[in-house]
Amino acid sequence: MNARYLPYVLITPVALFLCVFFLYPFFLVARQAFGDGGSGFSLDNFRDIFGYWKFNMTLTNTLLLAAAVVPVQLAMALLMATMVSRMGKGRDLVLYIWTIPLGISDLAAGIIWLAIFEQSGFLNSMMVGIGALERPANLLTYQNAGLVFLAIALAEIWRATAIMLVILVAGIGLIPKEYYEAAEVFGASKWKQFWRITLPLLRPSLQTALILRVIMAFEVFAVVAALGGTLFPVLMGETYAYQFDLLNSGAAAAMALVILGISIAATLIILRALRVPKGATI
Structure with missing residues (x-):
């Protein structure tokens, strides 16, 4: 075989996989979202979801949760990755313990935190035990919307920080140690090394x-379904409701495309914000 064609042969299985399991399903979802029940084109499904009274609430909740959770997870993952990279003995054990939540499903994580916040859960038992409450209280109700949001945010931080941690640990491991040694020779502090070497690379x-x-x-x-139910509606929850509760697959497909559009926009913003300028040096 001509070596010129070898790369194309090697990527053929991946390309076929993407076509069968991504592009074709995406085409079906798009056709359903923009369809009119027949073979025509229509924006009725998008008008339905944008005109629904819960849409603004679900969009706000989703964006607010992402804005509250992701920065905290990034800061924690950076701190934890830096600590792990500087450890000697016990590094693998600590990294293993910190990544245990990766093996827990979203629903299981929600149920675990529900066992903490529910009326008969750990938090109520502790507060009654120390005298902060006279009797167990139902914490996750519409009257405690802030607490519902906090419970969901804590569950998400606990569940998904490890994903960022693993990626950052691998990235720090690729940075040549000579850079840090040279920085120490010139008297750079640990913070300056982190700011001038670790973050750019x-x-x-x-x-x-x-x-x-x-x-x-x-x-x-x-996680939201387990802890908040209908008290804290989010975009993916409404997609599920359209598909299985309201049996409106067209609106569910339209909602899925809205989520995809938001994800693509966020991806482009991140790529632009963290791009490496041409000719940049450490």
Whole structure:
């Protein structure tokens, strides 16, 4: 075989996989979203979802949750990755413990935190035990909207920070140690090393981690369903409701495309914000 064609042969299986399991389903969803029930083109499904009274609320909740969770996770992942990269003995054990939530499904994570916040859960038992409450209280109600949001945010931070952590640990591991040694020779502090060496060289890993995490934040569903139910509607939850409760697959497809559009816009913003300028040096 001519070596010129070898790269194309090697990527053929991946290309076929993407066509069968991504492009073709995407085409079907798009056709359903823009269809009129027949073979014509219509924007009725988008008018339905944009005109629905809960749409603004679900969009606001989704964006607010992402804005509250992702920066905290990024800061924690950077701190944890830096700590792990500087450890000697016990590094693998600590990294393993921190990444345990990766093996837990979204719904299981929501149920775990529900066991903490529900009326018979750990938090109520502790507060009654120390005398802060006379009797267990139902914390996750519409009267405690802020607490519902906090419970969901904590569950998401606990569940998904490890995803960013693994990517950043791998990125830090690729930075040559000679840069830090040279910085120490010239008297650079640890903070200056982090700011001048680690962050600039970590931009590709930061891009990947942020893009994956932001997309996941826009698609959050199971954790919200377990902790908030209908008290905290989000875009993916409304997509599920359109598809299985209202049996309106066209509106569900339109909502899915809206989520995809928001994810693409966020991806482009992250890529632009973390791009490496041409000719940049450390």
